[in-house]
Amino acid sequence: MTSLRIRLGLGLVISLVVMIGLLWLTVGISVRILMEEQLASRLAHDGESLLGGVTIDDAGQVSMDERRTLGIYQQPFSGHYFQIDIEGQIIYSRSLWDEVLPVPAVTFGETRLDFITGPQQQSLLLWTRGFRKHNRVVQIAVAEELDTLLAGMRSFKWRLAAWSLALLLLLLLIQRYIIVSSLRSVSAAAADVARLEQGDISALDERVPDEVRPLVTAINKLLQRQTQRLLRSREALGNLAHSIKTPLTVLQQLASEKIPANDADAHAQLQSYSRQINEQVGKSLRRARLAGDSLGVSHFDLRTDLPLLVDTLNRLHQDRKIVFQNQSGDLAQLPIEQQDGMELLGNLLDNAWKWAHSTVQLSVEHHTTWWICVEDDGPGIEAEARQQLAQRGMRQDENIPGYGIGLSIVKTLVEELGGTLEYGTSKTLGGLQVCITLVKYP
């Protein structure tokens, strides 16, 4: 059980159900006890006034002053009964109608309360007490029917249950609201993380509850550190490139000045070696400069970065009037870091610009993976040469028409970014088509 919401919700539901259940039971039992006590005290009252109505004459004859009894005891099976036992002589209330109550024997001063079944299967509460009058033991039993009361109790219990249930539901709703609203900021942070992965934002919103804030702050700090590190390492790599390539240029210049022009071998060798150094350095630097799938970096934007790149290409190739067609639809961003995207598309489009007659087209599609395709209307690459390219590394690629050093760079970049590269013939433009599938990016 890893969901906070389920855990909190379940805990609250269980504790609420137990609490409301206990409340219902307690209230039910208390009300019942209270009513029985009330009833018993009334019965005791009636019993005592009956005792006042009992007369014993000198002959020991027992009689009952009917005026002292309430009318309710006169009606047959009225639910109110008494039965007085004076040492074997028994006086029955008229309401008993020849029935006899099963009265337990009590001694003088003893009081009992019993639940019994009386005439016509009535449930009765029987109050019995032993008295002494004129030196004779008088045992008075008074009973009252309980069915009406029990029915009332039952309907009360149902009503109580209904109200408790309603209360329970209300409380559950309130609690659900509290849980959802307090977890909303957590869900907001989770949504932020998703946007971070998309590259829409570069830091998480720190306006979250105190409990989550340390986590969010820690993530932000990490992201910031990572971005700084990327920035610093790119800066350092730029300096390294500068410190290697300038001396390399000087070497080349010196060689072309000092080595006699007729020593073609020496020139060729020098060119070859310096090119190798340059290529190796360039390859390593480019690889080190890649941000890859780091979080919190801004992504290549097709609406702002691409126009800049296209403008740059138009300026670099001013003598060539190239029409650029952008088929990226509504897509706003590529899933790769901004400078990575610059490098990738820069090299791809630069190659297309070099070889195209008049038109270069970029298509970007995003279904389950990302698909980036650059086509031109230049000479293209023959199928045989394409096959060689796929098998061979980066050397000698410059000899293949339609293929510049830029595409070798693209190949390395795509491999580093975890994608695949395919060469083909453009169906619409007829020239070279280079397609990249970014496998790793959903």
Add this chain to the structure above:
Amino acid sequence: MRLLLVEDDPDLSLSLKRYLGKQGFAVDAVHNGVDAEFNGRETPYDAIVLDLGLPLRPGLEVLANWRNAEVTTPVLILTARDSWQEKVQGLQQGADDYLAKPFQQEELLARLQSLIRRNTKTVGNPLAVDGWILDEATQSVSRGGQRCELTGVEFRLLRYCMLHPGRILSKTRLTEHVYEQDADKDSNVIEVYIKRLREKLGKDIITTRRGQGYVFGKPI
């Protein structure tokens, strides 16, 4: 053609200055960002070669300052930083071309020539005015079967004139574009070279406008 070369490596700077000088450019070399900014702002160069990693002031900042001060001289960035991000930055800052180190001298020359042509709106290669065709490789000029060899200064002067045909070119302007900073700038020398060009190409090729300067070819 007067050129500002901004490069902090003294060896590279020297060797480029020598090479470009041989190709008929008057080259002023500076080695830091502050000097570069001052020179670029004060002197009407025909092109500037700018390194980005400079002492005192970064190359991109120098470039931005020139463009803000409405210096429109074409700028070629010559740098070891060859990422596309940096290319885009450089060109968005107002550069006209970008060449990554290491490079071949011939490539730099070709880029500079096309940059200057583009800037003077002179289309076509080789440079041609009134049937005269300038061969920049051999520093000579020809029309029909007639062919004239040119000295260094004659070549520079003729090239500048051919890049601005039909326009009035003052002696000062010609001096500025033909000689580098520390050269002996006597404007009377220009008269001598104009006379020599007239001798080689014919009297009518250059018209004198008294008090204004010279016009090469037919006036516009």
